[in-house]
Amino acid sequence: MKAPHFEYEKPATLADALRLLSAGGDNAKVLAGGQSLGPLLNLRMARPDLLVDIRTLPELRACEDDADSVTLGAAVTHAAIEDGQVPDPTHGLLARVAQGIAYRAVRNRGTLGGSLAHADPAADWVTTMVLLDAELRVAGADGERVLRVEDLVEGPLSTCLAPDEIIVSVRLPRLSADARWSYYKFNRKPGEFAEAIAAVVHDPARGVVRAVLGAMEGAPHVIPDPHALLGGDIDALAADIVTRSGFAPDTYEHRVHAVTLRRAVAGLA
Ligand SMILES: Cc1cc2nc3c(=O)[nH]c(=O)nc-3n(C[C@H](O)[C@H](O)[C@H](O)COP(=O)(O)OP(=O)(O)OC[C@H]3O[C@@H](n4cnc5c(N)ncnc54)[C@H](O)[C@@H]3O)c2cc1C
Numbered sequence: 001m002k003a004p005h006f007e008y009e010k011p012a013t014l015a016d017a018l019r020l021l022s023a024g025g026d027n028a029k030v031l032a033g034g035q036s037l038g039p040l041l042n043l044r045m046a047r048p049d050l051l052v053d054i055r056t057l058p059e060l061r062a063c064e065d066d067a068d069s070v071t072l073g074a075a076v077t078h079a080a081i082e083d084g085q086v087p088d089p090t091h092g093l094l095a096r097v098a099q100g101i102a103y104r105a106v107r108n109r110g111t112l113g114g115s116l117a118h119a120d121p122a123a124d125w126v127t128t129m130v131l132l133d134a135e136l137r138v139a140g141a142d143g144e145r146v147l148r149v150e151d152l153v154e155g156p157l158s159t160c161l162a163p164d165e166i167i168v169s170v171r172l173p174r175l176s177a178d179a180r181w182s183y184y185k186f187n188r189k190p191g192e193f194a195e196a197i198a199a200v201v202h203d204p205a206r207g208v209v210r211a212v213l214g215a216m217e218g219a220p221h222v223i224p225d226p227h228a229l230l231g232g233d234i235d236a237l238a239a240d241i242v243t244r245s246g247f248a249p250d251t252y253e254h255r256v257h258a259v260t261l262r263r264a265v266a267g268l269a
Contacts (some may be wrong), residue, residue: 002029017054021225027049027050034109056115060166072110078107082095120193122193122197123193126214130220135147135171139166150219178204179233180203181200182200182201186215186259189257210226234262238265
């Protein structure tokens with residue numbers, strides 16, 4: 001199938017993009033890398049009258065690096081992260097995650113902001129940015145707001161973004177030099193979406209331990225007491241955590257998520 005007819009605009013500034021979106025109302029949509037929206041258009045599951053191409057907006061490509069954090073423009077591609085073309089405050093986690101997303105052609109065009117806004121439960125950046133407790137800068141017709149990624153996803157392919165809002169950038173706290181992280185993605189073949197994701201970060205200098213299960217039915221599950229993962233009976237603990245996250249024991253999904261969590265914790269060591 002081919003995409004239905006739509007108008008296409010490529011504004012030069014963020015302000016112009018916001019004006020176009022606001023004027024277009026519910027029938028206007030942002031286009032970034034097109035790697036998720038393109039298939040939806042072709043399948044006619046999305047039928048916008050207007051696409052506003054934000055991929056080359058300078059405001060969405062800018063990156064900042066300071067003592068406490070790194071801010072990545074929302075239009076930074078997975079490939080740019082994979083190739084180390086942008087600063088990485090995690091000492092390698094970002095590149096590791098990027099290289100596991102799809103295949104290179106998708107990574108060349110797919111963007112960080114597009115992945116977060118699309119909110120596929122199995123998306124790698126959604127889980128990673130929740131793990132790192134990243135914040136989004138979001139711009140809309142009424143101004144800007146800052147939002148934790150943890151509060152972004154409301155369900156599968158559903159976020160709290162208004163139709164006329166654009167994710168401008170993602171701010172990630174800088175991990176200390178002795179911080180450790182582990183990211184385990186369970187999928188059948190390299191490049192496929194995850195069946196389960198588990199990720200852990202331990203940054204003793206900042207007093208941070210966070211652990212997240214991804215590829216859930218909706219938003220990632222932030223594990224309430226992650227310190228327990230640093231010692232103790234990991235087999236029993238992982239099974240209990242996965243049960244509490246909503247999976248029924250003795251099911252395939254439960255086993256896959258529990259194994260994924262155990263492997264992520266083992267990777268931390
Ligand atoms: C074959 C294939 C395999 C894939 N495998 C994986 C995988 O293993 N892991 C993974 O994580 N992803 C995977 N993806 C998805 C890929 O990462 C996409 O690039 C990503 O989900 C969407 O990013 P995009 O820039 O292409 O966004 P688009 O497709 O352009 O847009 C997606 C949605 O986000 C909105 N949007 C885009 N940017 C913004 C913004 N800045 N602010 C507000 N709204 C915005 C759009 O309006 C649209 O609704 C795969 C895709 C394909 C085609």
